[in-house]
Amino acid sequence: MMRDVGGAAPTIRDVARAAGVSPMTVSRVINESAHVRPETRKQVEAAIAALGYVPNNLARGLTRQKTSTLGLIVPDFTDPFFSLILRGAEDVARRAGYGVILCNTAGDVEREDAYLEDMVAHRAAGLLIAPVGDRSRANLRRLVPHRVPFVLIDRAIPGIESDLVQGDSIDGARQLVAHLIGLGHRRIAHVTESQDVSTARDRLRGYHEALDAAGIPFDPELVVEGKAATIEGGYDATTALLAANAAPTAIFTVNNLAAVGCIRAIRERGLTVPDDVAVVCFDDIELAAMLHPFLTVMAQPAETFGTIAAQLLIDRIAGRATERRRRVVLPADLIVRVSCGAEGGIQSNGG
Amino acid sequence: MMRDVGGAAPTIRDVARAAGVSPMTVSRVINESAHVRPETRKQVEAAIAALGYVPNNLARGLTRQKTSTLGLIVPDFTDPFFSLILRGAEDVARRAGYGVILCNTAGDVEREDAYLEDMVAHRAAGLLIAPVGDRSRANLRRLVPHRVPFVLIDRAIPGIESDLVQGDSIDGARQLVAHLIGLGHRRIAHVTESQDVSTARDRLRGYHEALDAAGIPFDPELVVEGKAATIEGGYDATTALLAANAAPTAIFTVNNLAAVGCIRAIRERGLTVPDDVAVVCFDDIELAAMLHPFLTVMAQPAETFGTIAAQLLIDRIAGRATERRRRVVLPADLIVRVSCGAEGGIQSNGG
């Protein structure tokens, strides 16, 4: 097994020379074209192995005028919800022969914009984007002239007519709050994030719907908005809520991270979950639940968000997408544990 | 704000034509070369904006014979330990002007090999790798002729003389087991993974050291090896351990995910943690701990693993690394919670 140890990386010409054929034949071999005689193919393959040749993707992309790279852009990949999405998307992408570039916007629109431009510069074949919020609209619009297909994940943006994979936030929130009402709660607070984010708007709407259905009057004091759907955001909002003597008996938080911050704030005030305040939220934290089944949640099939979104994107890149716009809404699943104050730990489902 | 809406993406020539200069001048502008007259620069910048021009990274990389892309390769990015590493590395890389490509090997050596070849094909400037294990050696060796600098993260591989960032697994394990011994345990089991992984070997060694120091004889029955350091691996190994009537009063698992599986297995047998069996492990699960401070762990500064490793890699790429090989060992931190059976929840540190 000889190896090129000396100079620069071997090119397709080096392989051609070593195999006694033209670069074109080598190209046909590495691209699995049928029109190569088996013997010739073997010679070429031998030369490739001998030289340790690896095709240069940059040159390939430049010539073909397209790459097989997908960009995945999310606000935070340490959030278990997003990391599952990434895993699902990466898996599907790989199987379809696409590579994947990951970007973490940290919820910052400008950083998002920089990443988007980066993806354009890399000539990514398509993008999977969990946008920062409606403020991402301008960023996404800038994408249009570059003809980069993209699929939105988790968050819709009014005015952006792209493919979209999201959960049913309205109904999920409605169920969650209805569950609390069924448990006897009437002063139910909602810890949310900026209404710039579609999921936050939808969940607030579901909250309203559940209240209305039960004939419970809406109290604006019970809705507080954190800076973001993060631990800190949930903590700050809950602290403000409790300091204002809004006296909720239950809190519905916009997502899992906010719930963690919320619970911390409740406990710091010397109160107990669920005895003093019940807590429910969107999105599960599976690892935590396995250690201690505590949080009652509306679990979304995060990994499936990723696989479906990747599939939609790949179809569109391949021109297999006929419709102008496709929207997939995935149902969430109510998992009742103890933080809501329900007895036992029944695991019902909302299929 | 005119935009190119029609044809293909504008090239540097289009910009040059629009600005009435040569492509070379445009190149100088986008690369921030000093030798451009301010007026000329402005014209060019105006043309760039008008056309919505974004430089083609493929062409750039091809010409320059190098890219500013780093590859990050880990076994699983839904594991909180690795997702923190990724966040840290991504952050540093971005700041230094590098893009980042993420690969998830799922603990599969062949998949790892495929990714590595992919990174070579992309002409990545360097690689950050948390390898599958010693079996990755052949994969990494194949990298050498391609001259791709790489930094190993978390796991060392005998015979691979690369830069390396790791935790002090031996001492961390020793402390963890010593803690259990201090609590009165003498039948302490160790749930580990394949000894192909350096961290698993080191932690087993630390386990031995602690036992020896306390004069507790080693019982091979108390060491069980799961398929991987995953929830399932920990579950299976613990199930086997308990079925064998090894009767441990405490278990030290090789990492956090294995601990989750371990605890599940203990509970399924009708036993309680920590009353019947105490459990401690390497690596924290911060989200779970915030909800319910339960698991006693040896916490590693995962994000710092990522930032330091990225820094080492970038230095080496830039030729700023003088030494042949640099090894950084980061200390871990003992966090005592309740799963070990210690009273209270004292948070000591092993700085």
Next chain:
DNA sequence: CTGTTAGCGCTTTCAT
């Protein structure tokens, strides 16, 4: 089945 030619978009080198 195999080879030749041309060019993808950019930057390096060398002029001016």
Next chain:
DNA sequence: ATGAAAGCGCTAACAG
């Protein structure tokens, strides 16, 4: 301070 020429490694289009 600016430009012209050449070429990075590959493949599309067209021979043969």
